[in-house]
Amino acid sequence: MTRLLFWIALIILVVMAVRNKLRAMTAPRPPGPVPGPQPNMQPNMQPGTRTGAQADWQRVPDQAERMSCCAQCGIYFPSSEAVSANGREYCCAAHARQ
Secondary structure, three states: OHHHHHHHHHHHHHHHHHHHHHHHHHOOOOOOOOOOOOOOOOOOEEEOOOEOOEOOEEEOOOOOOOEEEOOOOOOEEEHHHOEEEOOEEEOOHHHHHO
Protein backbone atom coordinates (compact mmCIF):
# COMPACT_ATOMS: atom_id res chain seq x y z
CA MET A 1 0.00 0.00 0.00
CA THR A 2 2.84 2.43 0.78
CA ARG A 3 4.37 1.78 -2.62
CA LEU A 4 1.12 2.77 -4.29
CA LEU A 5 0.94 6.00 -2.27
CA PHE A 6 4.59 6.74 -3.10
CA TRP A 7 3.98 6.34 -6.85
CA ILE A 8 0.80 8.45 -6.74
CA ALA A 9 2.63 11.23 -4.86
CA LEU A 10 5.56 11.06 -7.31
CA ILE A 11 3.25 11.28 -10.33
CA ILE A 12 1.41 14.25 -8.82
CA LEU A 13 4.71 16.07 -8.17
CA VAL A 14 5.94 15.44 -11.72
CA VAL A 15 2.66 16.66 -13.24
CA MET A 16 2.74 19.80 -11.07
CA ALA A 17 6.36 20.52 -12.03
CA VAL A 18 5.64 20.11 -15.75
CA ARG A 19 2.54 22.35 -15.56
CA ASN A 20 4.49 25.00 -13.67
CA LYS A 21 7.30 24.94 -16.24
CA LEU A 22 4.86 25.17 -19.17
CA ARG A 23 2.98 28.03 -17.51
CA ALA A 24 6.24 29.94 -16.96
CA MET A 25 7.26 29.46 -20.61
CA THR A 26 3.95 30.65 -22.06
CA ALA A 27 3.24 33.51 -19.63
CA PRO A 28 3.57 36.96 -21.24
CA ARG A 29 6.39 39.03 -19.84
CA PRO A 30 5.39 42.32 -18.25
CA PRO A 31 6.52 45.41 -20.13
CA GLY A 32 9.38 47.18 -18.52
CA PRO A 33 13.04 47.94 -18.75
CA VAL A 34 15.55 45.33 -19.79
CA PRO A 35 17.66 44.15 -16.84
CA GLY A 36 20.67 46.37 -16.35
CA PRO A 37 24.35 45.52 -16.22
CA GLN A 38 25.72 43.04 -13.73
CA PRO A 39 27.34 44.33 -10.54
CA ASN A 40 30.89 45.71 -10.94
CA MET A 41 30.15 46.74 -14.55
CA GLN A 42 30.11 50.32 -15.70
CA PRO A 43 27.48 51.59 -18.17
CA ASN A 44 28.31 51.61 -21.88
CA MET A 45 30.69 48.65 -21.66
CA GLN A 46 30.74 45.64 -24.01
CA PRO A 47 32.77 42.41 -24.18
CA GLY A 48 36.04 42.83 -26.01
CA THR A 49 39.24 44.35 -24.69
CA ARG A 50 40.75 44.40 -21.22
CA THR A 51 40.80 47.69 -19.36
CA GLY A 52 42.01 47.69 -15.77
CA ALA A 53 39.40 46.14 -13.46
CA GLN A 54 36.89 45.72 -16.31
CA ALA A 55 38.59 42.72 -17.90
CA ASP A 56 36.97 41.76 -21.23
CA TRP A 57 34.91 44.98 -21.50
CA GLN A 58 35.36 47.89 -23.88
CA ARG A 59 33.68 51.28 -24.26
CA VAL A 60 30.62 51.52 -26.53
CA PRO A 61 29.85 54.82 -28.29
CA ASP A 62 26.92 56.71 -26.78
CA GLN A 63 25.42 57.62 -30.17
CA ALA A 64 25.40 55.97 -33.58
CA GLU A 65 27.25 57.63 -36.45
CA ARG A 66 25.32 59.12 -39.37
CA MET A 67 25.21 56.86 -42.45
CA SER A 68 25.60 57.96 -46.08
CA CYS A 69 24.53 56.30 -49.31
CA CYS A 70 27.02 55.85 -52.16
CA ALA A 71 25.87 57.68 -55.29
CA GLN A 72 27.39 54.93 -57.49
CA CYS A 73 26.46 51.58 -55.91
CA GLY A 74 23.85 52.56 -53.30
CA ILE A 75 25.59 50.93 -50.34
CA TYR A 76 25.27 52.60 -46.91
CA PHE A 77 28.46 53.37 -44.98
CA PRO A 78 29.56 55.66 -42.11
CA SER A 79 29.75 59.32 -43.11
CA SER A 80 33.27 59.57 -41.67
CA GLU A 81 34.47 57.22 -44.46
CA ALA A 82 32.76 59.13 -47.29
CA VAL A 83 34.67 60.34 -50.34
CA SER A 84 33.10 63.56 -51.64
CA ALA A 85 33.23 64.56 -55.30
CA ASN A 86 31.02 66.95 -57.31
CA GLY A 87 28.76 67.51 -54.27
CA ARG A 88 27.96 63.80 -53.90
CA GLU A 89 29.23 61.16 -51.46
CA TYR A 90 30.83 57.88 -52.52
CA CYS A 91 31.99 54.80 -50.59
CA CYS A 92 35.45 54.72 -52.20
CA ALA A 93 37.72 56.72 -54.47
CA ALA A 94 37.11 54.35 -57.41
CA HIS A 95 33.38 55.10 -57.38
CA ALA A 96 34.07 58.84 -57.06
CA ARG A 97 36.22 58.66 -60.24
CA GLN A 98 33.57 56.81 -62.29
